[in-house]
Amino acid sequence: MNEKHVHAAFVGFGEVNSPIRLIESKCRQALDEVKSLGFKVHSTAPVTDDPQGMDVKRAISDLKKEEFDFLIICIAGWIPSHAVISITSEFSDRPILLWGLAGDMEDGRVVTMAPQAGTTALRKVFGDLGYRFKYIYNMIGKPSPLDKILSFALAAYAAKSLRRAKIGMMGYRDMQLYNTLYDGLSLKKKIGVDIDFFETLEMLRVSEKIKSREIGQVLEKVMQKWDFVRPVDKDFLNKGIRYYLAISKIANEKGFNAISLKDVDGMKKILDFPPAMIFMLLADELNLCTIPENDAMGAVTQLIVRQLTGQCAAYLEFYEFFEGSCIMGVPDFVPAEVVDGRVTVTSAAFGDFEGGLLNISTMKTGRLTVARLSNTADQYTMHISTGNSKLISWEEAGWSRPAPQLPSLEVFPDVPMEDFAQKISGQHYIIAYGDHRQTLIDFCYLNSIMVV
Numbered sequence: 246m247n248e249k250h251v252h253a254a255f256v257g258f259g260e261v262n263s264p265i266r267l268i269e270s271k272c273r274q275a276l277d278e279v280k281s282l283g284f285k286v287h288s289t290a291p292v293t294d295d296p297q298g299m300d301v302k303r304a305i306s307d308l309k310k311e312e313f314d315f316l317i318i319c320i321a322g323w324i325p326s327h328a329v330i331s332i333t334s335e336f337s338d339r340p341i342l343l344w345g346l347a348g349d350m351e352d353g354r355v356v357t358m359a360p361q362a363g364t365t366a367l368r369k370v371f372g373d374l375g376y377r378f379k380y381i382y383n384m385i386g387k388p389s390p391l392d393k394i395l396s397f398a399l400a401a402y403a404a405k406s407l408r409r410a411k412i413g414m415m416g417y418r419d420m421q422l423y424n425t426l427y428d429g430l431s432l433k434k435k436i437g438v439d440i441d442f443f444e445t446l447e448m449l450r451v452s453e454k455i456k457s458r459e460i461g462q463v464l465e466k467v468m469q470k471w472d473f474v475r476p477v478d479k480d481f482l483n484k485g486i487r488y489y490l491a492i493s494k495i496a497n498e499k500g501f502n503a504i505s506l507k508d509v510d511g512m513k514k515i516l517d518f519p520p521a522m523i524f525m526l527l528a529d530e531l532n533l534c535t536i537p538e539n540d541a542m543g544a545v546t547q548l549i550v551r552q553l554t555g556q557c558a559a560y561l562e563f564y565e566f567f568e569g570s571c572i573m574g575v576p577d578f579v580p581a582e583v584v585d586g587r588v589t590v591t592s593a594a595f596g597d598f599e600g601g602l603l604n605i606s607t608m609k610t611g612r613l614t615v616a617r618l619s620n621t622a623d624q625y626t627m628h629i630s631t632g633n634s635k636l637i638s639w640e641e642a643g644w645s646r647p648a649p650q651l652p653s654l655e656v657f658p659d660v661p662m663e664d665f666a667q668k669i670s671g672q673h674y675i676i677a678y679g680d681h682r683q684t685l686i687d688f689c690y691l692n693s694i695m696v697v
Contacts, residue, residue, distance in 0.1 A: 248283035248395070251402045254313040254336075255279060256304050257291040258329060259322040263358045265293075271321040271346050271358075278389050279317065284398060287311045291321065294328040301331045308336065315340040315401035317394075318367075322358025326366050333376065340377045340401040340691055342394065343367060347383035355385065377691050393683070400687035403552035408437030411500055412544045415443055415492070416507025419538040424619070424671045427541035431623035436692055438545050443495055445511060452491035460486045463526070470529075470581075474591040477602050484518060485602065489526040496533060503534035503544045508577075519601040521577040525588070528557060528580035536560045536673060537577065543673040546618040546627075553684045554677045557582040561615075561654070562672045564639070569662050572639060573615075573674065574653025578604040583676075584652075585609045594645040605649045610634050613656060614681040618694070619670035626695045628668045629685050632658040668697050 257272030259265070272291045280286050289307035292300040308316075316339050318329060333341060345364035348357025361382060371378045379397045381390050418426065432438055463486045496504060504527050506512055512520040524535040534547035534557070543560055550558040557580045561573040576595075581588050584606040593603045616629045637655035640648035658665040689696050 248399070249285075251284045251398045252311070252313045253279060253284045253286050253315055253317055253398060254308050254311070254339075255286050255288040255317045255319060256308065256332060257319040257321050258324040258363065259291055259293060259320075259358060260324050261293040261295050263322045265291075267358065268293075268321045272319055275319050275321075275344070275346060275389070278391060279394065282391060282395050282398070287313055292324075292328060292332065294325045298328075298331070301328055304332055305335050308332070313339070314405050315342060315398060317342045317344060320345045320360045320363040320367075322360050322363065324363045326370060329363075329367055330370070330374075333371070334374075337374065337376060340379075340397070340404070341371065342397055343371060343378055343380045344394070345382035347385045347387075350385055379687065379690075396684040397687050399553050399684050400691055403549065403688055404691045406552055407548060410438045410502045410548050412438060412440045412503045412505065412541070412548070413443060413492075413496055413499060413501035414440055414505050414539055414541065414544075415445060415448060416511045417442065417539055419507045419511060420509050422538065425538060425540040425542070427545075428620060428622065431620065431625075432545065435623070435625055435694070436545065436549075438548060440541055440544075441499055441501070443499075445507070445515060448488065448491050448495065451494055452487045455487050455490045459490055463490065463530070466530075467522075467526075470588060472587050472589045474589060474605065475593075477590065477592045481518075481602065482522070485520075485522040486526070488516075488518065488520070489523045489530075492523065492527065493531050496527075496531065501533065503536070503548055505536050505539050505541070505544050507539055508537040519577065519603075521604055522590075522602045524578045525580070525604060528578075529582075529588075534558055535578075535580070538673075540671075540673050542618050542620065543671065543675065546616055546675045549618065549685070549688060550614075550616060550675045550677050550681070553688060554679070554681050556677045558675050558677060559583045560673045560675055562674070563669070564641070564653070566662060566666060570655050570657045571662065571666075572637060572653060573656050573676075574651045575604075576641065576651060579606060579608060579652040581606075583608050583678075591649060593649050595643050603649055604652060606652050607636065608652050608654055609678065610636060610654060612679055613654075614677045614679065614685070615656065615658075615674045616685055617670050617674045624695070625693070626670070626697050627685065627689050628670050628697050629682055630658045630660060630665055631680050631682050632656050
């Protein structure tokens, strides 16, 4: 994940007549807990509602000295709302975490400075003011909800970071699919991602200038890192590496964070070259998100999942549904990060298309989060589900015999399969290992995306 890149601002509050040492102690402990998450934290001394408003002025001045991704409003005791709003109004463009601390038990009785009186006086006000905020609270004798703080922090950081993200798209609308299309203006407004097109001809012209020495260096890596079940023609490998190096040069020059290529009607039809190995190299060597078939919303989902989880955000597509599970796999490639063991490839033919390179690696299993962003005009939704996965034996009809065993998983959603299926918004879904549902939900909230 990206905890070390997150920059939070922290300000604590307590009423002017409350014990100042207790307020300071409570806020100091909360600040230390936030720092334990690995964030960079910019803080100021606790704020009271002093009649001259000196604490508020000092806090605003302190907080403006550094940039930060989100603001933590830490309520240690009762505080009149105006003291808090005077500060939050200066930073209302940032995500805000409203955090109420808890009192203590002493000799069998509760001793409190009424922090939840302060938070409950603010919660609806924050909403009415249009703040993008999350409300959390401590309970006496229980640990602080640091998992919720971490989730919100990563979502805030991702929301800010993706305002500068770019997706490179070679070609447009592979196979004339509809659900891979996107609306550029609403996407820019909602999430901030730009999609930049480049032509196949541009890639070819760049590829003509690639030196044999560069190709040889990548080929040596490939031969060391991949296990070949059947030999793959060396000329084919050299051509794939040449194309990969050309695309990587374009990606570096234009600052792409993700790449999608026109696959069936582009690379295969026009160049007679299935691009599986190109995608593998872009993912594993250049550390880019990769997805085929000009899938714009799939690529955006990848960037979101990757930013939130730190994982490669591999794509899978649906093949079969069962009563409580489904087969999710790929017909071409997966990044090495999701492979259990070494990357395994082979040569195979599909229908009239002869030759090429196919990834037949075994995928890692375990707990998964699967997601896809979609839109109808300027209304965006994200389908998110968690579940378990295991390996399954199957094959796709049409491959040369013996049919290759494609990278795939049998996925068991935590919800009934019928409910899951009725919310599916495309053939490509993005996966991350582990349960990342709450972080995705927080991201969607900050970007006004409906969760389904």
